Amino acid sequence: MNDLSYLMLRLVAGISFFGHGLVRLPKLAAFSQWMTGSFSKSMLPQSLVRPFSYALPIAEFTIGILLILGLFSQKTFIAGVAVMLLLMLGTCLIENWEALPSQIIHAVILIVLYQFIAVNTFSLDHIIFKK
Structure with missing residues (x-):
């Protein structure tokens, strides 16, 4: 039962990350232009914002x-939290307070998944690495 709940929570986070990336990749230049415009009046230099x-x-x-897929889960959770922390910092720097709760929720979900990684049985990690 716990392993199925874990899978569902992992999929919730996975679909959100995947969907965010999927819709932005085909319009990468436009997304970059929007983001650099959003940060134009922040203290972050454009030389950092544009590559990010x-x-x-x-x-x-x-x-x-x-x-x-549940692949490289431990490292993926850490990478996901790192991305969320960077997004949260940027959100605070431009005072976009409406976006912050969503970012915090994403980070908390990843932290909970990391904490209970032992029940990550419906995953490629479990199949490949026999964890």
Whole structure:
């Protein structure tokens, strides 16, 4: 029972990351332009924002696929939380308070998944690495 609940929670996070990346990848230049515009009045230099804006959709897409598959789960949870922390910092710097709760929820889900990784039995990790 716990393993099925774990799978469902992992899929919730995975679909969200995957979906965010999937819709942004085909319009990567436009997404980058939007993000750099959003941060134009922040204290972050454009030399940091622009590369991050191109890397973010790729990271979201990759983390999403790995979460859905349950592959390299431990490292994927850590990478996902790292992405969320960077997004949260950026959100605070531009005072986009409406986006913060969603980012916190994503981070908390990943932390809970990491905490209970022992029940990650419906996963490629379990099949491949016999964990």
